[in-house]
Amino acid sequence: MKLxxxxxxxxxxxxxxxxxxxxxxxxxxxxxxxxxxxxxxxxARASAIHSLERGRTSYTTNRGMYDLRxxxxxxxxxYDLDYGPEEEILVTTGASEAVDLALxxxxxxxxxxxxxxxxxxxxxxxxRFSGGDPLPVxxxxxxxxxxxxxxxERAGAADAEALMICYxxxxxxxxxxxxxxxEIAEFAKEHDLMVLSxxxxxxxxxxxxxxxxxxxxxxxxxxxxFNGFSKAYAMTGLRLGYALGPAEAIDAMNRIHxxxxxxxxxxxxxxxxEALQSCDDDVQDMRKQYDRRRRFVISRFRDMGLDCFExxxxxxxxxEAPYDDEQFAEDLLHEKGVALVPGRVFGEEGHGxxxxxxxxxxxxxxxxxxxxxxxxxxx
Amino acid sequence: MDxxxxxxxxxxxxxxxxxxxxxxQLGRSQxxxxxxxxxxxxxxxxxxxxxxxxxxxVDEDHVxxxxxxxxxxxxxxTYAQVAQRIAKFDEVTALHLxxxxxxxxxxxxxxxxxxxxxxxxxxxAPIPEVTQTVTHFVMxxxxxxxxxxxxxxxxxxxxxxx
Numbered sequence: 256m257k258l259x260x261x262x263x264x265x266x267x268x269x270x271x272x273x274x275x276x277x278x279x280x281x282x283x284x285x286x287x288x289x290x291x292x293x294x295x296x297x298x299a300r301a302s303a304i305h306s307l308e309r310g311r312t313s314y315t316t317n318r319g320m321y322d323l324r325x326x327x328x329x330x331x332x333x334y335d336l337d338y339g340p341e342e343e344i345l346v347t348t349g350a351s352e353a354v355d356l357a358l359x360x361x362x363x364x365x366x367x368x369x370x371x372x373x374x375x376x377x378x379x380x381x382x383r384f385s386g387g388d389p390l391p392v393x394x395x396x397x398x399x400x401x402x403x404x405x406x407x408e409r410a411g412a413a414d415a416e417a418l419m420i421c422y423x424x425x426x427x428x429x430x431x432x433x434x435x436x437x438e439i440a441e442f443a444k445e446h447d448l449m450v451l452s453x454x455x456x457x458x459x460x461x462x463x464x465x466x467x468x469x470x471x472x473x474x475x476x477x478x479x480x481f482n483g484f485s486k487a488y489a490m491t492g493l494r495l496g497y498a499l500g501p502a503e504a505i506d507a508m509n510r511i512h513x514x515x516x517x518x519x520x521x522x523x524x525x526x527x528x529e530a531l532q533s534c535d536d537d538v539q540d541m542r543k544q545y546d547r548r549r550r551f552v553i554s555r556f557r558d559m560g561l562d563c564f565e566x567x568x569x570x571x572x573x574x575e576a577p578y579d580d581e582q583f584a585e586d587l588l589h590e591k592g593v594a595l596v597p598g599r600v601f602g603e604e605g606h607g608x609x610x611x612x613x614x615x616x617x618x619x620x621x622x623x624x625x626x627x628x629x630x631x632x633x634x
Numbered sequence: 635m636d637x638x639x640x641x642x643x644x645x646x647x648x649x650x651x652x653x654x655x656x657x658x659q660l661g662r663s664q665x666x667x668x669x670x671x672x673x674x675x676x677x678x679x680x681x682x683x684x685x686x687x688x689x690x691x692v693d694e695d696h697v698x699x700x701x702x703x704x705x706x707x708x709x710x711x712t713y714a715q716v717a718q719r720i721a722k723f724d725e726v727t728a729l730h731l732x733x734x735x736x737x738x739x740x741x742x743x744x745x746x747x748x749x750x751x752x753x754x755x756x757x758x759a760p761i762p763e764v765t766q767t768v769t770h771f772v773m774x775x776x777x778x779x780x781x782x783x784x785x786x787x788x789x790x791x792x793x794x795x796x
Contacts, residue, residue, distance in 0.1 A: 270794055277793040287794035376796055425796075547644070547659035554658045594793055617648070621655060 261384065268376050269600030273584065277594040284623040286611045287594040289425060291489035291570070295526065296537035299488065302529035303522045311521055317513040318505075319346020319497070320524050326531040327497055334457060335470045336480065342502035345509050346519045346527075350455045350483035350496030353508070354419075355381055357451050357479045357498060360507040361417055362387035368451075369412035370419045371402045373426055373598060373605035375453065378419050390415055393604040399564050400429040400573070404438040412442070417449040420468065423456035423568020426601045426610035428549075430568040433466045440471040450478045455496070456569040458487025458538055461546045465568075469499070479504055484523075486569070487538050488530045493523035545570050548613040548620060555624045556611075559631055572611045573598065577631055580607055591626040637662065641670050642680070646780075649683040686779045696743065697771065698727075699750045701758065703738040704766040713737070716763050725753045736768070747771060 270287075277283050294300070318324065324340035331338060338344050347353040354377070362368060364386035370378045372391040379389040392410040394400040402420060412418060420439065422431040431439075443450050450468055457465040469478040483496025496519075498508060512518075549566065556563040556574040563574035576583045580597035587593050595612075598605030613620060637660065644656050653671070657664040674680045689696040705716060713731055720740065721729050728741035740758070744750045750769070759767050775783055 268796070270796060274792060274794040283793055285791075285793040288791050289795045290791055292789065292791070543643070550661045551655065551658040554661075596794060617651070617655070617659075 265380055265383070270376060270596060273588070273594060273596060273600075276585070276588055280588070280592060283588070283592045283594050284615070284619050284626070285594040286613070286615060286620075286623055287596045288612050288614055289571075290491040290614060291486065291541065292614045292616060293489040293541050295484075295488060295490045295493065296530060296534035298533050298537075299490065299526040299530040303493070303526035306522055306525035311525065313521065315346075315518045315521050315524055317509055317518050318344070319519055320521075320528065323524050323528045323531075324497075326528055327499075330531050331480075331482070331499060334454075334465055334467050336467055336499060338499040343499060343505055345498045345505050345512065346524060347483075347496045347498060347512065348516050348519045349485060349494040350453065350481045351377060352512070352516060352519075353479075353481045353483070353496050353498040354378070354451065354453065355384070356508040356511050357481070357500075357504070358382055358385040358387065358417075359511050360504060361449055363416075366416040367414060368417045368419060369407065369410065369415040369448070370602075371421065371424075372603070373400070373601035373608075374419070375421055375425045376601060378421075379602075382419075387416070391602055391604065392418075394427075394429075395604075396562075396564060396575075396608075400424060400427040401431045401435045402439050403435075404442050407439070407442045412448070413446040415446075415448060417451055418443055419451045419453070421453040421455075423454075423460055423465070425456065425569055426571050426596070426598065426605065427564075427573040427608075428566025428569045428571040429564075429573075430460055430462065431466070431468075432463070433471070436466060436468045437471055440468055440474050443477060444473050448477070450474065451481070452478055453481045455481060455483050456486050457482060459542055459545060459570060460568045461542075461549060462565075462567040476501055479508075484527050484530055487542070488527075488534065489541065490523070490526065490530065493520070493526055495519055495523040495527045545613065548615075548617065551617075552611060552613045552620065552624065555628070559628050561631075570612055570614045572613060573608050574611065576607055576609050577634070580605070580609055584609060587627065587630055591630045593623045593626050593630075637666075638670055638674060638679075641667065642674070645680070645683075686781050688775065688778075688783045690774070690783075693745075695745055697745070697747050697750050698775070699742045699754075699772060700770045701740040701742055701754055702736040702766075702768040702770075703740060703758065703764055705737045705763045706765045707763055711763055716761065719761065720758065723753070723757060725750070725757075736766075742769075 324344045328340045358381050362385040366387045367390045368382040368387045369390045369392050382389040394402050452468050469475050469480050479500035484490040552572045553563050561574040566572050584597040596610040598608030653667050657667045725742050725744050727743045730739045732739045
């Protein structure tokens with residue numbers, strides 16, 4: 256069979272190998288899961304059920320149900336974002352589709368797209384699928400994995416067409432303050448970069464309020480913001496996300512969307528509408544529980560003597576590995592049955608670190624950390 | 635959030651959690667947590683710690699009933715005085731003064747339906763202020779103290795995912 260060059264050149268995800276290793280074993284406690292251990296709020300699920308019972312199984316408009324876009328428009332005002340439901344919001348099949356559409360809408364063959372690194376595993380391949388060339392921009396542990404003007408300059412991002420950032424961050428759990436984002440914004444404006452800002456974890460911020468780079472002066476017109484319902488609303492399987500941006504960009508994305516996905520799943524849109532209207536308390540409750548686990552996990556790693564910066568968002572800790580991260584993750588899995596993800600999977604800059612998801616109940620979390628501590632002590 | 639309130643939230647989720655873990659979760663020292671616990675216990679904010687039991691799995695004969703009571707008080711008697719008298723019985727596991735069609739909502743637990751019936755008719759009904767009792771036997775408990783009594787769902791997430 257002849258496969259396209261693009262497909263042939265796409266390596267399997269580094270996570271895949273660990274998934275396969277973990278699947279072969281019994282009684283694995285997994286801290287490798289990038290999704291909430293909670294179920295979607297019941298009210299949202301009930302709304303999805305009702306929509307099915309009423310036979311609401313047709314397509315919606317390409318951009319998504321108007322009521323949902325209006326609710327999103329209202330919802331994002333909490334981050335000081337102001338986007339109109341008519342032309343500046345697009346409802347997508349997960350935030351992942353929104354990222355893909357944005358890349359395809361703005362990247363031409365050969366364009367470089369700077370990507371903050373370590374980064375979510377899909378950004379690099381996404382850039383390649385759109386015909387562009389990913390340009391990793393290393394963030395550093397000493398800067399708490401927040402991108403700086405110097406990082407961008409050093410990596411040669413001035414020649415890129417766009418910059419992809421993600422705060423709160425997967426895999427590091429880093430968040431960026433307004434001042435830190437201002438440095439990135441300055442660089443983007445100076446070098447005329449579009450900024451693609453993945454803010455899927457915005458609702459899971461544990462120190463201060465989430466700040467979107469689109470709220471900084473001169474940034475709204477050059478930023479596309481991605482968000483969705485997978486993380487804060489624990490709705491990963493419902494696959495619903497959205498993009499916010501200038502009308503021209505959203506229109507371009509919608510032109511691709513209408514020929515590919517057509518519209519996001521209708522049932523999920525009803526669930527999302529209900530989630531925005533009445534599930535804030537559920538989100539706050541989940542956030543509170545993640546926050547407690549976050550403190551627990553970080554303090555345990557520090558007591559084990561592993562350097563672990565204060566992750567302040569998402570649901571990941573990113574401690575340093577005692578030795579080669581991939582080897583450590585593999586040894587730990589085989590010897591103690593604890594799965595976590597080596598940092599290098601998220602890019603070269605993740606080397607020497609481990610992504611530890613605390614989207615896991617406290618009893619499993621405690622047991623997993625006890626096993627990690629015992630494993631380190633035995634060496 | 636107030637630290638004591640946060641500690642209470644943790645205990646409501648799992649009162650068996652050890653103080654070291656709670657201290658880490660709250661970002662406080664173990665001594666601080668133990669001090670707050672002592673204070674909450676000694677001032678009566680935390681009145682006790684109990685398990686939430688699904689009796690259908692422990693003792694099939696165990697019976698729970700919700701009993702509505704109507705009262706008629708004279709000038710010298712208060713709800714509190716009658717409540718104090720009723721609350722002393724071991725069979726009474728909860729007692730609330732409520733608004734609406736009746737006055738007290740009493741939870742009665744005993745080893746059999748007959749034992750509950752005997753208790754209500756011989757101990758509660760004869761109280762001079764009690765004018766009416768209506769007993770509702772609990773047929774099945776689906777949720778108690780915020781915990782659903784269903785088979786636990788397995789975690790069906792992939793063991794490693796993006």
